[in-house]
Amino acid sequence: MLKKIEKKEGKRLLNLLKKEYDIEQNIFKNYELYEKNNKIYLGPKNIIEKAISCGIPIYNLKSKKPSTTFFQSFGMFIKKNIIDLNKEQTIYYIDGKDILIVQNEKKYVLVKYKEFSIGCGLIKDNILKNQIPKNKQIRLKYI
Amino acid sequence: MEIPKHFIERYSLFIKDFNILTMPLPKSFRVNTIKTTVNDIKKRFKEYNIKITQLPYYKEAFISDSPEIGKTLEHFLGYIYSQEITSMLPVLIVKKELKNANLVLDACAAPGSKTTQLACLTKATIIANDIDYRRIKALKYNIERIGAINTILTNQDLRFFPNMEFDIVLLDPPCSSEGTTRKNPNVLEQWSMQQIIKHSNLQKQLILKAYNLVKKNGILIYSTCTFAPEENEEVVNYLLEKTTARLEKIIIPKFKTYPALTEWRDKKYNKQIEKTIRIIPELQDTGGFFIAKIKKC
Structure with missing residues (x-):
């Protein structure tokens, strides 16, 4: 069941996003946070009892992973933990492939190509592990 | 048929x-103005050399004969949405x-x-x-x-x-x-x-x-x-x-x-x-x- 997140817990989550990605909290002021099956959703201020979902998923509490949907919508406000790919790497990444990089610290990052927020990635053992959901992966021809 | x-x-x-x-329908799409602008889409498709035609009665909507729309970065990012006119x-x-x-x-x-x-x-x-x-x-x-x-x-x-x-x-x-x-x-x-x-x-x-x-x-x-x-x-x-x-x-x-x-x-x-x-x-x-x-x- 979709439930509204209490103020205190909501503040903790937004602080966490601020700490990890230096994202301004006031961009969320017109919305509310909700939880269902360990997923945090950003949705309208008020929902109805019959709601089965709302808005967009932004964070997974279990895996502590921000969603690609969240990064694609709010990437322009993120100032920290960003990895920039070149054209060829971006084509591979959107096609669902991992990318070799020279970073070791395990963390989830915003993957960007130029000004475009591509989605979420996981850096681990010098690899950018692909986090693009399978149903969104495509072989790009125009970029 | x-x-x-x-x-x-x-x-x-x-x-x-x-x-x-019995004829195929022309492909059409709409610009997602939550994420981008009509002008940016026009500019990007011009760079791709994909011909798109803006509808006179709905400036956010375009038709295109190109089967390549779904292979663009803009499609992947949700900047455009395929929808029948x-x-x-x-x-x-x-x-x-x-x-x-x-x-x-x-x-x-x-x-x-x-x-x-x-x-x-x-x-x-x-x-x-x-x-x-x-x-x-x-x-x-x-x-x-x-x-x-x-x-x-x-x-x-x-x-x-x-x-x-x-x-x-x-x-x-x-x-x-x-x-x-x-x-x-x-x-x-x-x-x-x-x-x-x-x-x-x-x-x-x-x-x-x-x-x-x-x-x-x-x-x-x-x-x-x-x-x-x-x-x-x-x-x-x-x-x-x-x-x-x-x-x-x-x-x-x-x-x-x-x-x-x-x-x-x-x-x-x-x-x-x-x-x-x-x-x-x-x-x-x-x-x-x-x-x-x-x-x-």
Whole structure:
């Protein structure tokens, strides 16, 4: 069941996003946070009892992973933990492939190509592990 | 695809060119203004050398013959949304009313074309409802892809939807889909009068409920992608008989429409029905559609 997140817990989550990605909290002021099956959703201020979902998923509490949907919508406000790919790497990444990089610290990052927020990635053992959901992966021809 | 003789006899009053129903439909898409702008899309497609043509009656919408649209970065990022032209019109008709709306219902929302279009045009909260749980998955996917935060999903039979008051309700109910043959040729294989009557009966129940969910002076848009008057004029006429609803004239500048029928077979409809519109494929190289704009009084 979709439930509204209490103020205190909501503040903790937004602080966490601020700490990890230096994202301004006031961009969320017109919305509310909700939880269902360990997923945090950003949705309208008020929902109805019959709601089965709302808005967009932004964070997974279990895996502590921000969603690609969240990064694609709010990437322009993120100032920290960003990895920039070149054209060829971006084509591979959107096609669902991992990318070799020279970073070791395990963390989830915003993957960007130029000004475009591509989605979420996981850096681990010098690899950018692909986090693009399978149903969104495509072989790009125009970029 | 062969068009049944009975189908031709039935609709020759308003369709002159039946061949067009067997031709592929031009591909069209809409710019997702939540994430980007029309000018940016024009610029990027020019760089890609993909020809797109802006529609004169809807500047956020384009047609293109290119099969490559789905292989662009813009498609991946949800900057554009593929949608049939006729399906964009019900939302376009309430563009002005959407500016002051607080609560909007897309009553039969899956797969989400109209919901995502609404989200581009209003800051109102949109409830996207569909009875079919399997189709909700596609609806959810499209809402997330477009980044429509102001949406709530429900999975209700509209007839039993909780009593609420909406500024605008869109009702695009299940129909016999006769106007979609250019996209789904098998529609005609399953075509029968029994299907039309079955849909018409359900649509009458749905339009009454949808009207009850509109607040006073609010708007109900009723649309179908079918030609059958039993599913169009007759359903709206039924609402006019049962309520004090009033129809509003629909004007889409630079878009040709066909007048609605004021009588069909042995039935005569309320004169207000003239204010509804039919979209006939041969007029503008589209699918077939019917739209009524209804004011709650």
